Amino acid sequence: MKAKEPKKRKEKRETEIPSVDEDSGNHKEPPPETAEVAETEKSPPGRTGLRASIDFKARGEPFVWIMGGALALGVLMIIGFLALVLWNGIVTFYPGPVEVVTLKNGKKIAGEPFRSESFRPSEDQLKGVDPESRRAIREADGFASRTLYRIGNFDVYNEDFKWAVAHQVAKTETPPGIFFVERREWGPFIGFIKTLTLDGRSVPGEKVSLGTLYAAHDEAVARREAVRSIEVDEIGAINYYIEEDRLALRRTELDYGKKSAEYHTEKEKFERQTKERRAGFTVLKKRIAAINEEDEKYKITLTEIGGREKQLRLSELVRIYPANDLSFFGKMGVYFSRWGEFLTDDPREANTEGGVLPAIFGTVMMTLLMVVFVAPFGVVTALYLREYAKQGTLVSIVRICVNNLAGVPSIVYGVFGLGFFAYTIGIRIDQLFYPEKLPNPTYGTGGLLWASLTLALLTVPVVIVATEEALAAVPRSMREGSLACGASKWQTIRNIVLPQAMPGIMTGLILAMARGAGEVAPLMLVGVVKLAPELPFDSFFPFLHPERSFMHLGFHIYDVGFQSRNSEAGKPMVFVTTLLLIAIIAFMNAFAIMIRNRLRRKFVEGQF
Amino acid sequence: MSRFSRICGLAFAAAICLVLVAQLAGAALMVDKKLPAYKATSGVSGNVKSVGSDTLNNLMTLWAEGFRRSYPDVKIEIEGKGSSTAPPALIAGTSNFGPMSRAMKSKEMDAFEKKFGYKPGRIRVAVDALAVFTNKDNPLKCLSLPQVDAIFSKTRKGGMKTDIATWGEVGLKGVWASKPISVYGRNSASGTYGYFKKVALYKGDYKDSVKEQPGSSAVVQGVASDKFALGYSGIGYKTADVIALPISKRTGKKCYSPTAKNAYAGNYPIARFLYIYVNKNPNQPLDPLRAQFVKYIFSKEGQQAVIKAGFFPVNAAIAKLDLGALGLGLGSN
Numbered sequence: 001m002k003a004k005e006p007k008k009r010k011e012k013r014e015t016e017i018p019s020v021d022e023d024s025g026n027h028k029e030p031p032p033e034t035a036e037v038a039e040t041e042k043s044p045p046g047r048t049g050l051r052a053s054i055d056f057k058a059r060g061e062p063f064v065w066i067m068g069g070a071l072a073l074g075v076l077m078i079i080g081f082l083a084l085v086l087w088n089g090i091v092t093f094y095p096g097p098v099e100v101v102t103l104k105n106g107k108k109i110a111g112e113p114f115r116s117e118s119f120r121p122s123e124d125q126l127k128g129v130d131p132e133s134r135r136a137i138r139e140a141d142g143f144a145s146r147t148l149y150r151i152g153n154f155d156v157y158n159e160d161f162k163w164a165v166a167h168q169v170a171k172t173e174t175p176p177g178i179f180f181v182e183r184r185e186w187g188p189f190i191g192f193i194k195t196l197t198l199d200g201r202s203v204p205g206e207k208v209s210l211g212t213l214y215a216a217h218d219e220a221v222a223r224r225e226a227v228r229s230i231e232v233d234e235i236g237a238i239n240y241y242i243e244e245d246r247l248a249l250r251r252t253e254l255d256y257g258k259k260s261a262e263y264h265t266e267k268e269k270f271e272r273q274t275k276e277r278r279a280g281f282t283v284l285k286k287r288i289a290a291i292n293e294e295d296e297k298y299k300i301t302l303t304e305i306g307g308r309e310k311q312l313r314l315s316e317l318v319r320i321y322p323a324n325d326l327s328f329f330g331k332m333g334v335y336f337s338r339w340g341e342f343l344t345d346d347p348r349e350a351n352t353e354g355g356v357l358p359a360i361f362g363t364v365m366m367t368l369l370m371v372v373f374v375a376p377f378g379v380v381t382a383l384y385l386r387e388y389a390k391q392g393t394l395v396s397i398v399r400i401c402v403n404n405l406a407g408v409p410s411i412v413y414g415v416f417g418l419g420f421f422a423y424t425i426g427i428r429i430d431q432l433f434y435p436e437k438l439p440n441p442t443y444g445t446g447g448l449l450w451a452s453l454t455l456a457l458l459t460v461p462v463v464i465v466a467t468e469e470a471l472a473a474v475p476r477s478m479r480e481g482s483l484a485c486g487a488s489k490w491q492t493i494r495n496i497v498l499p500q501a502m503p504g505i506m507t508g509l510i511l512a513m514a515r516g517a518g519e520v521a522p523l524m525l526v527g528v529v530k531l532a533p534e535l536p537f538d539s540f541f542p543f544l545h546p547e548r549s550f551m552h553l554g555f556h557i558y559d560v561g562f563q564s565r566n567s568e569a570g571k572p573m574v575f576v577t578t579l580l581l582i583a584i585i586a587f588m589n590a591f592a593i594m595i596r597n598r599l600r601r602k603f604v605e606g607q608f
Numbered sequence: 609m610s611r612f613s614r615i616c617g618l619a620f621a622a623a624i625c626l627v628l629v630a631q632l633a634g635a636a637l638m639v640d641k642k643l644p645a646y647k648a649t650s651g652v653s654g655n656v657k658s659v660g661s662d663t664l665n666n667l668m669t670l671w672a673e674g675f676r677r678s679y680p681d682v683k684i685e686i687e688g689k690g691s692s693t694a695p696p697a698l699i700a701g702t703s704n705f706g707p708m709s710r711a712m713k714s715k716e717m718d719a720f721e722k723k724f725g726y727k728p729g730r731i732r733v734a735v736d737a738l739a740v741f742t743n744k745d746n747p748l749k750c751l752s753l754p755q756v757d758a759i760f761s762k763t764r765k766g767g768m769k770t771d772i773a774t775w776g777e778v779g780l781k782g783v784w785a786s787k788p789i790s791v792y793g794r795n796s797a798s799g800t801y802g803y804f805k806k807v808a809l810y811k812g813d814y815k816d817s818v819k820e821q822p823g824s825s826a827v828v829q830g831v832a833s834d835k836f837a838l839g840y841s842g843i844g845y846k847t848a849d850v851i852a853l854p855i856s857k858r859t860g861k862k863c864y865s866p867t868a869k870n871a872y873a874g875n876y877p878i879a880r881f882l883y884i885y886v887n888k889n890p891n892q893p894l895d896p897l898r899a900q901f902v903k904y905i906f907s908k909e910g911q912q913a914v915i916k917a918g919f920f921p922v923n924a925a926i927a928k929l930d931l932g933a934l935g936l937g938l939g940s941n
Contacts, residue, residue, distance in 0.1 A: 122782070124747040148848060154916070158637060161848035163744065186916065231680035239653035239681035281650045350669040350917070438701075440655055445702045524689070531669045531686045549685050562823035563688070565666050565918045567832075568847045570825070 082582070089579030092572040093338035095331050098178045098190055098323040100305060101149065102170045104130075109162055110178065110190050110305035111149030112323070114568070118145045121165070133167035150569070152180075152188035153304050160187060161568050174324045177206075181302060182318040184348060187569070189312075190323075191304040200297045213320065216298055220314035223295050227288050234284050238277050240540055245270050245277075250436035342576065351530065351556065352564045356577060361535050362448070362528070362550035363584060367517045369452035369546070370459065374512055377456065378463025379505060385464070386471040387493055399468075406461035414522025417454030422446055422526060442547050446527030448536045449546035454526050455519060459512035466511065470504025471497060499599075506596035510589050517585045520554035528552045530559055553581040637868055639911040642924035644938065646907035648678035654897045655683045657703045660694030661799050663824055663842050664707035664882055667734065667917040674913055675904050682897065691799030698887055699723050704898055706885040709736065709799030709842075710806075720887075729888035731930040732881040733905050735920040737866035738804060739843040739852035740878075741831045748780060750863035752856045753877050756808050759789055759838060763812030775836065784836075792830045792839030793818040800824065804840050807878050840878075844918020868920040882919065886934070894934055906931055906938065 101109045120142050126134060137144050146165040154160050181189040193205035198216055252266040298314040318341070321334050345355030381402075389395045426443035434442040443449070474497050482492040520528070529549045536548045557577045564570040658668050665688030672684035687693075687703075694706030695716040712720075712728070720728050740756060742748055751759075755778055757766030764771065772778060776785030793814065794801040801820075805811065821827045827841040832849035843866045846852055854863035857877045864870040864877075871879035884905070888894055894902070904910045911921035928938045 119745060122745065122747055122784075125745070158915075159846075159848065163848055228680075231677075236681040239679070243653050278650055285650075348673065350666040350673075440657075440704070441702050445657070529685045529687050530665060531672055531684065534683050548683075562821075562826040562829075563662060563665055564825055565844050566847070567825040567829050567845065568849070 085575055085578050085582065088572065088575035092576050093335050093342070095180065095321065095323060095326065095334045097174045098180055099149070099172050099174055100178070101164045101172050103164070103168050104170045105168070108305045109149055109151060109164055111151035111162065112180070112190075114148040114150045114161065116145055116147040118143045120144075125165075129167055137167065148568075150188070152190045153310075155186040156304055156308055156310065160566055176325050177322060178324055179302070179320055180323040181312075181320045182353075183312065184316050184318055187349065187353065187566075189302055189304070189310060191302045191310075194301040194303045194309060197297065197299040197301075210322065217314055217317060217320060220295065220298050220317070223291050224315040227291050230284055230288055235281065237540075238280050238284075242274055242277050245273055247436045254435050343580075347531070347551075350564065351560055352566055352570055352573065356551075356553065356556060356580065358532060358535055359551040359553045359556045359577075360580070360584065361537070362532075363517060363553045363581070364588070365536060366448060366452050366455070366523075366550065366552065367513055367588065369448065370455045370516045371509060371513055373453060373456035374459050374463055374516075375509055378460045378508070378512075379467050381460070382464045382467035382471060383493065386468050387489075387497070402461050402464050406465070409521075410458055410519055411521045411525075413454050413458045414525035417450055417457070417522060417526040418446065421450040421453055426450065446525065446529075446549055447547040448527060448550050451523050451527040451550070452546075454522050455516040458519065458522065459516050462512045462515065463505075463508045466508025467501065467505045470501035470508070473504065474500045502599045503596045506592060506599065510592045510596070513588055513592065514585055517588065518554060518581070520552065520558060523552055523555060528555045530555075530563075553577055553584070557581065637915045637920065639908055639915065639921050640923040640927075643906065643908045643911055643927060646678065646904050646909050649896075649900065652679045652896050652900050653681045655685070656705065656897060656901060657685045657687075658705040658707055659687045659689075659697035659703035660705070660707040660885075661691040661709040661882070662688035663691075663709040663736065663798070663800055664688065664733075664884075666844075667882075667914060667919065668705075668707055670913040670917055671901070671905055671910060674909055675901055678904070679900070690795070690797030691802065692797045694885060695720060698728060698885060701887075704886065705901070707733075708883045708885060710803045710880070711883060712885060724887065724889070726888075726890050729886045729894075729934050731884050731886070731902060731905070731934065732922055732926055733884050734882045734911075734914040734917075734922060735868075735871050736880055736882050737843040737871045737876055737920070738800065738808075738840055738878040738880065739846065739866045740808075740838065740840050740855060741828060741846070741850040742838055742853055743831055743835045744849050744851055745835060746775075746780075746851060747784070748775070748778060748853060750854045750856060751778060752859040752861065752863075753808060754859055756855065757810060757812065760791060760793065760804075760814060760818060760840075761809040761812040762815045763809070765810035765812040766808075787836045790834050790837040791815065791818045792827045792834075792837055793820055794824070794827060794841070795820045795822055798824075800840070800842065803880055804878070807880075808840070842918070846918070871920055881922075888934055894936065899934075899936055902931065902934060903936060 096112045098110060098112055101111075103109070121137065121144050126137070129137075144165060144167055146163050149162050149164060150160065151157060151162050152160060178190065178192055181191070183189055193208055193213075195202045195204055196208045196213060196216070197203075198212070203212075249263075249266050249270045252260075252263050256262040295313055295315050299311055300314055300317070300320075301309055301311045303309050319334065319337065321330070326334070342355045343360070344357055346357060347359075348354035385395060385398065422443070422445055426441070426445065426447075429443040430438060430441055478496055478500065479492055482496045483489070487495070527549045529551065532549050532551050534548060536545050536550050537543060538545070557574055560570045560577065561567075561574040656672075658672075665686065668686045668688065672686060676682055676684065687697075688707070691708040691710055694703070694708045695712060697703035698706040699720050706728070712730070717727060740751060754766035754768045755772060758764050758768035758770070758772040759778075762771075770777075773788055774785065775787050775789055778789075793804070796802075805814065819830065821830055821839075824841045824845045827839040828845045828847055828850055831837040831839040832847060843852055852866050854865045855877055856863040864875040866876050866879070870876040884902075886894070886898060886902070893899070906922075906927035914921045924938065931938055
């Protein structure tokens with residue numbers, strides 16, 4: 001009894017310290033738990049009542065409110081951000097009407113209204129404005145409104161957007177029969193169909209039915225696809241093998257020297273083979289020429305609002321629709337077809353149009369590859385640190401280092417990845433295994449492999465910390481039970497500890513994945529490029545090409561947002577791409593969470 | 609109709625008709641008609657990597673897209689982080705093309721020569737007018753180069769006696785007079801930064817208050833959203849929200865807009881060539897892949913892409929000269 005006495009007193013004194021602080025009006029805020037303990041210590045049951053209501057601070061009420069408020073604020077910001085991205089991303093592809101604006105000076109503008117704003121015109125801008133409009137502006141406190149129109153036809157006007165100021169507009173109408181034409185080059189064209197030439201015969205625009213137009217367009221697209229397939233698959237294969245042969249020859253040259261017999265036989269072989277392969281070209285080129293000749297017979301002539309004409313092959317159109325005559329379902333059709341193009345097509349026109357398939361592929365591929373590297377590495381490290389290493393100063397230092405690694409700016413990892421992986425290891429690999437390709441680097445420059453490894457380094461602390469926590473949470477009794485049954489330490493870890501810790505490890509991996517997929521800065525140095533339309537995965541052995549640079553959705557957002565010529569048209573694309581990136585990360589996380597839950601269930605079942 | 613054709617039949621009127629036709633075709637820029645259409649050859653494949661200017665980033669991408677239409681299996685990678693990244697990549701051999709929005713400095717040239725023993729090949733691929741942008745509501749009509757210098761620079765080597773910090777000091781009245789000029793510019797890795805410093809700042813130093821942006825289009829977006837802003841960027845990045853100011857060489861002289869005509873004639877003072885540098889050994893011909901890419905750049909299609917990217921195309925004379933320097937000819941294969 002006596003021995004316990006002083007300890008108890010000491011405890012009491014400790015818990016009393018915060019409450020003393022509060023009474024003296026000190027603003028140093030104690031952690032909430034301590035405050036709560038203090039409260040129970042100070043006011044035992046029966047004595048509460050009055051005291052508690054006066055000294056509400058001691059009950060921790062404000063802290064609960066602060067915490068709740070902080071949570072609410074956080075949730076609100078996240079919801080606000082998601083709503084902004086979601087809304088802007090979702091409406092982007094919805095086709096709007098095309099308005100024809102006749103200005104008071106007789107000029108006409110045709111375009112999709114893009115956004116409106118009110119502004120305060122200066123005296124200069126009001127010069128020559130009729131008195132009526134002037135009065136209206138004065139009545140509106142000097143504010144006037146203007147609308148930005150997407151006028152398209154960049155090849156004709158040299159601009160894509162135009163402002164129309166409300167007081168300069170004579171009338172605005174949405175005439176039927178005006179078409180919004182998306183082209184493979186030069187962006188959209190807005191105008192009327194003058195003639196449609198099908199199989200050499202011209203039909204005037206008024207007599208063209210939509211059905212005929214769409215059918216002819218579908219055929220033209222099929223022709224374009226056929227040409228593309230010949231170009232990419234068949235000519236691509238020939239080119240690929242010629243290049244392989246050339247490299248083989250170069251390799252022989254490097255191995256044996258230019259004067260050796262081996263080189264001569266190889267060279268003859270190369271020349272013969274190349275000749276045969278080149279013969280294949282002519283056949284394919286003839287096929288392409290035949291298709292193109294057919295294609296020439298299907299043309300469309302469009303006139304813009306000012307009367308200037310533009311003749312295009314039907315196959316050059318991506319999509320054509322009568323903007324003002326569409327029903328709701330027609331609009332939805334255009335909407336979903338645009339999404340389809342966005343998700344499955346290659347980018348066009350310096351990434352501002354077309355799809356983002358290579359970027360989606362690159363992002364997913366890199367993240368998965370990163371998980372493949374980071375998971376075993378992180379788990380093994382944590383296992384050793386927690387289970388085998390003698391807990392002491394050294395392990396503590398290692399642990400501190402690992403935790404600090406998580407705080408290193410990501411661009412530093414990028415620099416490290418470039419300097420170490422690409423320029424040190426990569427160049428050695430090139431010299432050893434790919435000397436025939438030099439001076440063109442293979443691994444000696446950024447690529448998918450180096451990017452994944454860099455990100456694996458970046459995220460490994462997260463996995464180590466999470467795994468360590470998970471391992472520590474495995475009850476001691478279970479290990480001891482296993483050891484008592486005669487299992488060795490490794491058997492215990494493999495069969496008891498790891499399965500039990502698996503959900504925690506998965507959580508770490510999920511966090512790592514989310515961090516890795518959203519990271520852009522280091523990737524810019526180690527392999528992400530603006531344009532790399534070849535997926536790092538194709539039909540040529542060894543199928544996966546981890547040395548190739550790749551596109552990434554995060555970088556795509558940066559590129560379209562800050563680097564594209566047409567930043568106005570780029571903005572909506574930024575939102576769509578952001579939406580897509582968030583969706584992909586959410587999807588990958590959901591998948592990992594599903595696996596984790598399954599593991600948990602399995603474990604719960606196994607326990608009983 | 610018949611009268612019209614008869615008039616056109618006359619020799620002197622034919623010229624006028626041509627002008628008329630040209631005008632009907634609109635203000636749209638045209639590619640020099642002497643530039644040949646690109647003809648594809650066989651056996652071109654392999655990898656091309658370009659590292660360099662971000663001003664040329666879009667244009668390189670457009671060229672790559674066009675080039676791949678002829679050679680679907682050619683792999684083209686494009687990295688654009690600024691002109692200063694081009695020479696190191698060329699020297700290290702990690703890139704085949706070094707697009708730059710300024711000429712190589714002698715130091716960079718020496719480093720290249722030290723490694724390879726010869727100077728890099730240079731081609732002039734497009735003309736860019738560096739525009740000084742204001743917000744679309746800005747009533748300013750014209751700036752002289754020394755004024756631009758006094759706005760952007762703290763050293764004022766252009767000869768202005770006093771610093772210019774407010775819109776009133778460049779002659780705006782009313783609410784504008786007292787408003788400070790919010791200055792936007794590029795980051796220092798960019799060739800645009802270097803070129804503007806050399807020409808518009810007379811090699812002086814930028815003010816610390818210049819907001820450095822990571823991309824050409826970021827400057828334009830900054831100016832578009834800031835009513836009292838002034839910024840410089842390539843004319844190709846102009847949007848409907850900004851005005852490209854006419855610039856005069858000296859205060860009081862005539863101002864010229866950044867148009868193709870003024871840039872070609874040399875009237876617009878901050879127009880420049882855009883370059884691509886290649887590692888070309890003078891004793892060996894250029895390999896077919898790079899040779900064809902260069903030929904594509906100087907073809908009709910290639911120069912149309914220049915217009916599409918918002919720059920001004922080069923003419924056939926320049927194309928011929930620069931192709932000749934690389935041992936290639938215009939048009940022929």
